[in-house]
Amino acid sequence: MDCLEFRRRLGAEPQSRDPALLAHRRDCPACAAAWERAQAFEHELQAALDVPVPEGLTERVLLAQATGERRLQSRRRHRFGYALAASLLLALGMGGYALHRRDAGSLPALAVAHMPGEISSLDLVRPISAQAIAAGFADRGIRLRGPLPAGVTYVHDCPVGPYKTVHLVSRIDDMPVAVLYVPGKQVPQARDFQRGGWHGRIVPLQRGTLVMLTDRQGARPFDTVAQGWRLAIDGSDAARVADRPVQPSGLLAP
Ligand SMILES: [Zn+2]
Ligand SMILES: [Zn+2]
Structure with missing residues (x-):
């Protein structure tokens, strides 16, 4: 495929x-x-249109219109009904667009927007050295506290929106997972998300946040990947504490 064909196809089917x-x-x-x-344009468009419309709204508007004009079966007024329904939907859409603007700075949005530039990193299969990984963290002023996970195929210090992240790829059973470690960013709890064809999970660590992403089909090894990086970044004590159940007394189980 050449550039011309690529652009033509992209214009016709951006997804x-x-x-x-x-x-x-x-x-x-x-x-x-x-x-x-x-x-980026598709996402904005989709978000603008992706607004929950009250069930049956269009029908209700059209029905009210149709009832009013039962005596006057004028095509012109019927068109007005459609126009009214359309402008209502458009108004709702604009609300969604405003919401979307605020959401554009969220971690999932920033992480997904970051991916295209380094999309080929997901295809790397050869594990990189422990020194390279440690150096990637050291450049962000982070000393790793535990053993590194296996199957790390990529490391790069990447700005993601306002955040200075360490961008990694963990490969588990041939499934590549992009990992962005965001030092200093605190989130209240882990959560999964889906966005623009990507599946992701955000996981809080002691002094930062992990964002994991994959665009592949199949089982997503987010648990394994998060465990591995929690151990490497927070250290074995922290990883043990995180995995241990809390007893009723509030004391941690041995
Ligand atoms: Zn090209
Ligand atoms: Zn990156």
Whole structure:
């Protein structure tokens, strides 16, 4: 596939996962950037339209209109009914758009938006050295406290929105999971999310947050990946505390 064909296909089907399309995106930075812009636009469009509309609203508006005009079966007024329904839906859509703007700075939104530029990192299969991983954290002023997880194929210090993150890829049973460690960012609890074709999970650590993402189908080894990085970043004591059940007395089980 050449650039022209890629752009044509991207314009027609921005959500396409055609392997030929993805292969060109991986190999061509210019088209990868075009793809990223197209996805950002798609997300905004989708978010603007993706607003829960009260059930039967359109029907109710049309019914009220139809009842009112039973005596005057005018096509013009029927069109007015559609126009009224459409403008109501549009108004609701704009509300959704405003909500979306506020959501654009959320961790899931920032993480998903970060992925296209480094999408090919998910295809790396060769584990990188412990020194390289430690250096990636050291550049962020972080000393790892526990043993590293196996199957780490990528490390890069990446700005993600306002955050200075360590971007990693963990590979478990051939399933690549992108991991962004966000030092200093605290979230109240773990949660899963889905966004723009990505499945993700956010997990709080002691002094930061893990964001995990994958765009692949199949079992998602978020538990294993999170456990591995919790052990490496927080250390074995912290990992044990996190995994241990809390007894009724409030004391931790031995
Ligand atoms: Zn190209
Ligand atoms: Zn990155």
